[in-house]
Amino acid sequence: MKAVVQDMYGPTEVLDLRDIATPEPGPDDVLVQVRAAGVNPADWHCMTGMPYLMRLMGFGLRAPASRTRGLDVAGRVEAVGTNVTRFRPGDEVYGTCEGSFAEYARGRQDRLAPKPANLTFEQAAAVPTAAFAALQGLRDRGQVQAGHKVLVIGAAGGIGTYAVQLAKAFGADVTGLCSTTKTELVRSIGADHVIDYTRENFADLADGARRYDLILDTAGNRPLSLLRRALTPGGTLVLVGGEGDGRWLQGVDRTLQAMLLSPFTKQKLRGLMSTERNADLELLTQLIEAGKVTPVIERTYALGEVPEAIRHLEQGRARGKIVIAM
Structure with missing residues (x-):
């Protein structure tokens, strides 16, 4: 073959x-x-x-x-x-x-x-892989609930497009962060709000009272201090992967920093290492066949x-x- x-x-x-x-x-x-x-x-x-x-x-x-x-x-x-x-x-x-x-x-x-x-x-x-990460990041690490305000960073990417749809399926109010050319795509998959990061800083908007119960960061390069500004005092940040320049860690260091800092703040700062689970694949099948995820x-x-x-x-x-x- x-x-x-x-x-x-x-x-x-x-x-x-x-x-x-x-x-x-x-x-x-x-x-x-x-x-x-x-x-x-x-x-x-x-x-x-x-x-x-x-x-x-x-x-x-x-x-x-x-x-x-x-x-x-x-x-x-x-x-x-x-x-x-x-x-x-x-x-x-x-x-x-x-x-x-x-x-x-x-x-x-x-x-x-x-x-x-x-x-x-x-x-x-x-x-499979992208949807596993989105599902486990939202449900398991983020403990998303109906009515939560959720920010998906990298909303037009492989994981992000699933995260927007899954967060909506869980009953959340979803904001997607993406670039100008991708805003219509993110709206089309169900985001309640879309922020064009080339025009607006989501952390500055948070200073104006738009804060989130859960941030799922799939883009992997923003400082923790910036992300925390956009969280509610008891909110949850989930870092899905990470990219960087280091040969040894390449962004994993940001997740390690979050895990070390989390015990000292009311905000929950978490990383994600998604796994292949048959039960999750079957749940995704149900959501797909029900038309909630495409x-x-x-x-x-x-x-x-x-x-x-x-x-x-x-x-x-x-x-x-x-x-x-x-």
Whole structure:
């Protein structure tokens, strides 16, 4: 089969489309014929091996432990392991797996779910990782409640577009922060208010009494002091990821600062490391099929264009998700 693989860490030039052996499903695994795969910042981090901290966490010290890139997947079941009872060949599924930038990918049955009936394969592949982060950031770390005033920073991005819709589904009053060219998109997915950060400083607006019970920061580069100014005295800040210049931490240091400061303030300052949960994937399926959440896809690329897709994502200008279509 054809797959996008890498033998060393580095820029997009290390990615190579080549023929490799089709993976064999283990007893608890499902072999999926990939129809589409989502592109995420994690793919860039795994490609570059940056920050160095992730290498110490088991991703491979000198070279990637897993050579095939891609995590989010949507496709049809090709074969199942001996212990698999939830799926059979021909089923349409989506979720996460190992190496989805390929014609076939192997995934655990507890990391997959039936594809939402109202989504295409491309739309389904855009859901898992970004929607997990948005859901767990709002519900688990942010403890969002109906009536809460929620600010989503990076509202037009991959995670942000899900966060706006999920916060609305939870009954919150949602403000989206984005650039001028993305304001209409953010309004179209349900934001009650939109702030164009090129024209207004949301922290200055907070000084005028517009403060938030919950801020979900998906953009990852604003100082904690600025974010805290926009929080209510007992509000919650959730940092989803983070970007920076350091080779070792690249923005993780801001999350560490928040965690160290949080015990000394009434405001709750939290980081997020989202996880792949089957129960959350099933909840997302319900919300999608109910019409409360719809994936936003900016563009699709072919399998041989994965380097271009990752370069586009790295620029930080994508509206919603980027998808690889087979």
